[in-house]
Amino acid sequence: MSERRDPIEERLARLAEATDSIRPHPGFEARIADAVAAERAALSSLRASDWVFNVVQSGRLVLAAAALAAGIAVFSAVESAAAYDREAAVAYGTVELGAW
16 A cells, blocks of 8 residues: 555655745735625625615515415315315215105
8 A cells, every 4th residue: 555655645745846936926815805805895785786686586585475375276276176076976966855
């Protein structure tokens, strides 16, 4: 096992030595942080003032509630139709005694 690890460890050591002198340009981290902060500020102000975004967010909630209500209505209609069929079958097979 150590024979297979040695070449890899040697290669990693050479790579570390070769890349040790590589550094980012001065101010690179500050530029990245400023760009990220500016993008976050732009997105938050856009979302806060964008009424379409608010309508879409509200619409998703309303759509979910409407889908749930439609599912309950369909279930209720199927159950009601099945109950009507059961009652109609019982009433069809009965005869009133007073009619004889």
